[in-house]
Amino acid sequence: MEKVEDQNPQQEEDQVVNPWEVSAKDGGKIDYDKLIDKFGCQRLDQSFVDRVQRLTSRPPHVFLRRGVFFAHRDFNDILDAYERGQKFYLYTGRGPSSEALHLGHLIPFMFTKYLQDAFKVPLVIQLTDDEKCMWKNLSVEESQRLARENAKDIIACGFDISKTFIFSDFDYVGGAFYKNMVKVAKCVTYNKVVGIFGFTGEDHIGKVSFPPVQAVPSFPSSFPHLFSGKDDLRCLIPCAIDQDPYFRMTRDVAPRIGYHKPALIESLFFPALQGETGKMSASDPNSAIYVTDSAKDIKYKVNKHAFTGGQETIEKHRQYGANLEVDIPIKYLNFFLEDDAELEHIKKEYGAGRMLTGEVKKRLIEVLTEIVERHQRARAAVTDEMVDAFMAVRPLPNMFD
Amino acid sequence: MGYSKHQLLARLKELQIDFSQYEHPVVLTVEAQAKYVGNVGGALSKNLFLKDKKHRYYVVSALADTKVDMKVLSQRLGLGKGGLRMAPEEALGEILKVPLGCVTPFALVNESASHVSLLLDKGFKTQERCIFHPLSNDMSISLNAFGLDKFLKSIGRDPTYIDMEANPPVGKDQPPDLASLVPSGSTVLPDLPEKTPSQDSSGNHPSAGNNSTAVTAKADKPSSAVQNVKEKSVNGVQPSIPSTDAGNFVEELLDRTSTLLLSEISEDSIKRHGGQLGAEVANNIKKCLREDLKNLATIFKNTAYTEGFYAGTHYQPKRL
Numbered sequence: 001m002e003k004v005e006d007q008n009p010q011q012e013e014d015q016v017v018n019p020w021e022v023s024a025k026d027g028g029k030i031d032y033d034k035l036i037d038k039f040g041c042q043r044l045d046q047s048f049v050d051r052v053q054r055l056t057s058r059p060p061h062v063f064l065r066r067g068v069f070f071a072h073r074d075f076n077d078i079l080d081a082y083e084r085g086q087k088f089y090l091y092t093g094r095g096p097s098s099e100a101l102h103l104g105h106l107i108p109f110m111f112t113k114y115l116q117d118a119f120k121v122p123l124v125i126q127l128t129d130d131e132k133c134m135w136k137n138l139s140v141e142e143s144q145r146l147a148r149e150n151a152k153d154i155i156a157c158g159f160d161i162s163k164t165f166i167f168s169d170f171d172y173v174g175g176a177f178y179k180n181m182v183k184v185a186k187c188v189t190y191n192k193v194v195g196i197f198g199f200t201g202e203d204h205i206g207k208v209s210f211p212p213v214q215a216v217p218s219f220p221s222s223f224p225h226l227f228s229g230k231d232d233l234r235c236l237i238p239c240a241i242d243q244d245p246y247f248r249m250t251r252d253v254a255p256r257i258g259y260h261k262p263a264l265i266e267s268l269f270f271p272a273l274q275g276e277t278g279k280m281s282a283s284d285p286n287s288a289i290y291v292t293d294s295a296k297d298i299k300y301k302v303n304k305h306a307f308t309g310g311q312e313t314i315e316k317h318r319q320y321g322a323n324l325e326v327d328i329p330i331k332y333l334n335f336f337l338e339d340d341a342e343l344e345h346i347k348k349e350y351g352a353g354r355m356l357t358g359e360v361k362k363r364l365i366e367v368l369t370e371i372v373e374r375h376q377r378a379r380a381a382v383t384d385e386m387v388d389a390f391m392a393v394r395p396l397p398n399m400f401d
Numbered sequence: 402m403g404y405s406k407h408q409l410l411a412r413l414k415e416l417q418i419d420f421s422q423y424e425h426p427v428v429l430t431v432e433a434q435a436k437y438v439g440n441v442g443g444a445l446s447k448n449l450f451l452k453d454k455k456h457r458y459y460v461v462s463a464l465a466d467t468k469v470d471m472k473v474l475s476q477r478l479g480l481g482k483g484g485l486r487m488a489p490e491e492a493l494g495e496i497l498k499v500p501l502g503c504v505t506p507f508a509l510v511n512e513s514a515s516h517v518s519l520l521l522d523k524g525f526k527t528q529e530r531c532i533f534h535p536l537s538n539d540m541s542i543s544l545n546a547f548g549l550d551k552f553l554k555s556i557g558r559d560p561t562y563i564d565m566e567a568n569p570p571v572g573k574d575q576p577p578d579l580a581s582l583v584p585s586g587s588t589v590l591p592d593l594p595e596k597t598p599s600q601d602s603s604g605n606h607p608s609a610g611n612n613s614t615a616v617t618a619k620a621d622k623p624s625s626a627v628q629n630v631k632e633k634s635v636n637g638v639q640p641s642i643p644s645t646d647a648g649n650f651v652e653e654l655l656d657r658t659s660t661l662l663l664s665e666i667s668e669d670s671i672k673r674h675g676g677q678l679g680a681e682v683a684n685n686i687k688k689c690l691r692e693d694l695k696n697l698a699t700i701f702k703n704t705a706y707t708e709g710f711y712a713g714t715h716y717q718p719k720r721l
Contacts, residue, residue: 098573099479099580117695136574146576158696161703284572285482292454292481374696380455381700389710 017242018198020135022269029276030269032070032241039244041071041266048072051079056118063111063267066334071241073251074263078236082119087400088234089227090115091217091262093126094154096146097136101153102288103371104270107335109157111267112238122163122226122399125154126217130169134206144170151387153291156378159390163399165226166390169213176224180216180257185209187253196245215250218262225393235262240269271331275307291376295369302329302365310350310357321353322360329357329364336367404498404510406537412510413544418551420544421530427538429502431465434532434541443530443543446522448504450497452488453480457584458496458514462506463522464531467565474520477569479577498536505534506549510556516584523562525549645705654694661686 014025017035024030036043044067053060063069078088092112094105116123127150129143138146147168154166173181190208193199199208218235220227227233237247244266251261272287286305289298309327311317324330324347337343346363349355413420425437431447439445445465452458453475463469475484493499496517497508506521508514525531530543546562553560561582571577644650665682674681 098576100481100573138576142576145580155703158699160699161706290481292484294483297483374693376454378696378700381704383707385711386703386707389707392710392714394710 018245019242022242024277032268035241036071039071039241039248041073041241041244041264042075044070044072044075044265048075048079052118055079055082058118061111061114061118062338063107063114063335065340067268068107068335069111069238069265069267071266072264073247074261075236075265078234078263081234086232086234087119087121088236088263089121089220089399090123091126091235091237092123092239093128093214093217094150095128095132095135096143096150097132097138099146099149100285100290100292101150102290103336103368104288106153106157106291106375107267107270108238108240109154113158115236115238116160116163120163120400122396123159123165124217124223124226125151125159125164125166126214127151127166127168128214130173130206130213131210133170134204134210140170144168148384148387151390152382153375153379155382155386155390156375158378161386161390163396163401164390165223165393165396166387167393168391171391172393173213177216177222180219180222181212183257184212184215184250184253187256188212188249193249196249211246211249214246215253218247218250218254219259221259226396226399232260234260237262237264239264239266241266242269270335271328273301273305273307273328275326275328276331289368289372291372291379293372295373298368298372299365302361302368306332306361306364308357308361311353314356317356318353322350322357324351327360329360332364333360333367336371337363404536406535406540409507409510409535410542412555413542413548413552416551416555418544418548420542420548422535422540422542424540427502429538435465438532438541438543441532441543443532444525444528445532446525448506448533450488450493450504451485452492453478453484453486453583458488458492458517459485459520459582460497460504460506460509460514460517461520461565462504462525462533463565464524464528467522467524469565470568473568474565474579476571477567477577477579478583479571479580480583499534500538503534503536503538505536506553507533507536509553509558510536518582518584519553519558519561520565520579520582521549521560521562522565524565526562645701645708650697650701653697657690657693658686661689 015030015034016023017030022030044064049060049064052064081088090112092108094109112123115121127147129140129147132138132146133140133143136143147170151166151168188211193208193211197211216222218237220230220233220235237243239247244264247262247264254261273289274287286301289301293301306328307326308329309323309325311320311322322330327350330347330350333343333346337346346355346360350357350360410422421441421443423438423441425434428434428437431445435445446462447465447467447469448463449461449469449471450458451461451471459478461469461474471485472482476482478484488496490501493501493504496511496513497504498511498513499505499508506519509517509519525546528546530545531549532541532543533549534540535542550560563579563582569575569578662682665685666678670681671678
């Protein structure tokens with residue numbers, strides 16, 4: 001029996017993690033062990049990574065190898081079914097609150113693209129323009145516009161158009177999707193949703209009735225043009241761990257309305273340039289690397305704003321080595337440097353003080369610049385027509401090929 | 402080809418716009434222009450022709466004294482801090498159809514400039530008269546901002562005046578205030594189904610601009626929208642092959658492979674691997690290029706699919 005989070009998370013004194021707020025206790029680091037424990041999900045250990053490698057016949061993605069995606073619910077069921085020849089589909093999404101996307105935003109999408117390629121499965125991507133309209137008080141038109149703009153960056157991550165359906169809530173809610181929303185809504189009391197999401201009497205009813213919108217893409221019958229007749233199809237949701245509350249609620253409801261519980265695979269938070277304790281915020285352009293940054297911007301930001309664990313003087317550094325626990329360049333390399341051996345080498349040398357902060361930063365700048373430039377090239381190739389095609393309600397006959 | 406100075410002046414007279422004209426030797430800068438028309442009782446303007454990283458163009462027209470910070474404007478437009486650059490010289494002739502030193506709001510009369518966004522300094526409204534070049538640097542005309550508005554409206558433009566010196570914060574909760582002035586597509590296809598109907602009559606939604614240019618744009622295949630991107634890239638990041646030309650695609654793949662191949666073969670590596678160098682290089686190439694080439698192939702596939710999709714949604718069923 002799964003733990004279902006009943007306490008209002010904001011009443012607890014330690015860290016706060018929910019879809020609208022992430023903050024550590026006393027300005028410290030997020031305690032992921034505590035989080036897994038509190039939420040009731042499972043750790044993703046090495047045996048999973050090995051199993052994925054065996055099943056997909058290719059090296060596991062760098063995020064799996066490095067424990068960036070570190071928690072799951074029922075991922076083993078997905079793999080068991082896959083081994084028996086039963087496929088699944090992927091579901092992920094974005095809340096389009098701004099045009100400024102940074103690398104942290106891309107992480108779930110990069111991983112989802114890998115999952116799509118490795119397992120050869122279809123994907124639905126939800127753009128919650130209605131949510132941002134409600135929570136960020138944007139106009140309907142502005143949130144729809146942002147949804148389309150964000151769709152372009154998402155497409156630039158390299159999704160296969162013959163296996164991917166992108167939709168915005170304002171466009172798609174209705175029909176079978178709405179029927180499932182009502183089924184879900186009937187199973188969640190007002191008190192329950194207040195308990196999970198912390199709504200108060202002052203919150204407007206739009207917010208209170210939003211959670212089913214994010215829940216129902218987990219059910220194949222929400223997409224009759226894609227999965228008609230495949231009610232048994234399982235769903236895997238790659239997301240950051242702060243989205244867990246939505247899907248705890250969904251998993252609670254699913255068996256009651258006759259559907260499989262969706263499986264989840266969850267990631268750590270991407271740290272701000274200023275350090276784990278800093279907040280990555282769209283209003284501080286120096287807190288993150290944006291996908292629109294030039295090579296010069298990246299060099300400047302890493303050199304001037306990245307929080308390092310290096311010692312204050314070269315002598316001290318050679319003597320004591322760097323503090324890898326707080327060093328941001330090392331953490332970023334952990335996310336983005338493909339070569340395991342090279343990363344190990346850098347960690348060893350830097351930790352021992354033989355390698356200087358400047359060198360580590362230089363390598364990071366190279367790695368980040370390559371990623372951002374590749375993204376920008378791909379982004380330049382995305383036209384409005386391509387967005388229309390990705391977002392069209394159309395059959396995907398080759399989605400499992 | 403482009404509108405001429407005389408045609409413009411005739412048009413202004415037709416529209417009964419009150420203006421004064423001053424001929425002078427060719428000038429390329431505001432300082433030089435000031436020598437001739439600095440004392441005629443109008444405010445001089447400075448005009449910039451800018452482009453962003455996505456090859457969208459902007460004419461920024463302001464009072465000569467107004468401070469224009471390109472970094473701030475770039476942020477307010479939602480392009481990030483370094484998103485705006487001066488447009489290359491060729492673009493002046495190609496798009497605005499004016500010579501160097503002659504950027505002017507009047508250049509938007511040309512069809513080639515239909516997708517160029519115009520940002521006007523609200524300071525113009527406080528002046529009796531403002532001075533611009535009428536498509537040629539050997540003349541200046543002075544007119545009231547109302548007159549300019551009348552002209553712009555006559556060519557289907559909605560004049561937008563902004564406070565150029567303002568520097569509002571831009572962030573997660575404060576979307577860029579000028580975002581609606583960013584042109585929404587480099588070429589616009591006339592009968593593209595408008596998925597987001599702009600019921601909002603305030604005219605701030607970018608597709609409002611889309612509608613007015615849709616009629617005048619050429620009906621091109623979607624892939625050529627993407628070809629334009631390839632041609633226009635001058636500085637910054639070169640776009641990858643955003644086309645469905647198989648030849649270009651293969652050339653790019655071969656280019657990358659041979660570059661890597663050449664870098665792998667050196668005196669050093671020959672000494673190290675001898676006869677085995679072939680196998681070693683082949684392995685490295687596969688390892689390094691696999692993901693890159695797959696990404697390129699996916700872009701190619703997506704672009705081709707999009708072309709097909711567009712064709713399919715616009716196909717006319719056979720008449721029975």
